[in-house]
Amino acid sequence: MPQRHSKNNNDLAFFTYDEKRKLGYGTQKERLGKDSIKPFDVCCLCLKPFIDPMCCQKGHTFCKQCILECLLAQKKDNQRKLAAYTAQQKQEKEEAEEKLMQQKARELDAFDQQNHGAVPQYNDRNQSRDKNGFHGANSVKVTSYEEEALRTMKAFWLPSATPEAPVKAGAPSSSTFCPEGNEKLKLKSLFPIHFTEDNSEQKKSKSYDVTYICPSCKVTLTNTMSLVALTTCGHVFCKKCADKFMAVDKVCLVCNKGCKVRDLVNLEKGGTGFAGHGDSLEARDFKHLGSGSGLGLVRPAMKT
Secondary structure (H helix, E strand, O other): OOOOHHHHOOOOOOOOHHHHHHHOOEEEEEEOOHHHOOOOOEOOOOOOEOOOEEEOOOOOEEEHHHHHHHHHHHHHHHHHHHHHHHHHHHHHHHHHHHHHHHHHHHHHHHHHHHHHOEEEOOOOOOOOOOOOOEEEOOOOOOOOHHHHHHHHOOOOOOHHHOOOOOOOOOOOOOOOEOOOOOOEOOHHHOEEOEOEEOOOHHHHHHOOOOOEEOOOOOOEOOOOOOEEEEOOOOEEEEHHHHHHHHHHHOEOOOOOOEOOHHHEEEOOOOOOOOHHHOOOOEEEEEEOOOOOOOOHHHOOOOOO
């Protein structure tokens, strides 16, 4: 069966809808697969099975080494920003003092010129002083024609005439933030968590991968389940067991350590491959058909 003529008609002055689709124009959508979803037992930073897992109060899990390096890097960055802000404040203060001194000097020059008829030559700090230092009342500051023309010339393509906008840094924050949830995070708010491994003979004979189970109901933990961790001892349970037993008995089912309802933290996970789980499983990317997108050479000319 021959193809449609509209899809093969390429002598038009504009792109057809099918040609735009083939060039990748517009919003591209793709459903995320299983490989694009983070499992519950991996670190949010290195995306590898965690080692010595730590958890924040929002339920994000990290390797101990990864989160410590991240917080240390944030502290170093805050110190660098603070040093730059302090230097900027010092420079602004010096410039303000210099402008004040120049203002007073100009006022003194105007007073001397009005009362004595002679004015001392006033120069900026970066300019050289005259040998005599005084001129007549009617004399003006000598400026070469080239310098005056270059100063007033609006040639933005010349590096010497390009205006420079002052870059001012704001007051930096001294807080560290969670790399996953972007909320304030302190080292003392992290707590270690402990998963219960499945050591049954049946599991050992089938696979070499480490699987985790709920210590209460012995169900294998997956992304389809909601998990809860205790901040007091760090043991991880499924949501059903936590609501059924620990929220009522106020005690951990593994170590019998006392806990309260506020000590239960819901662990974050990547989601599942089912739309009914309530996760966003669709990735979107917008590509503009024009200059800077790699397709500017094949873009048709605009009609005038």
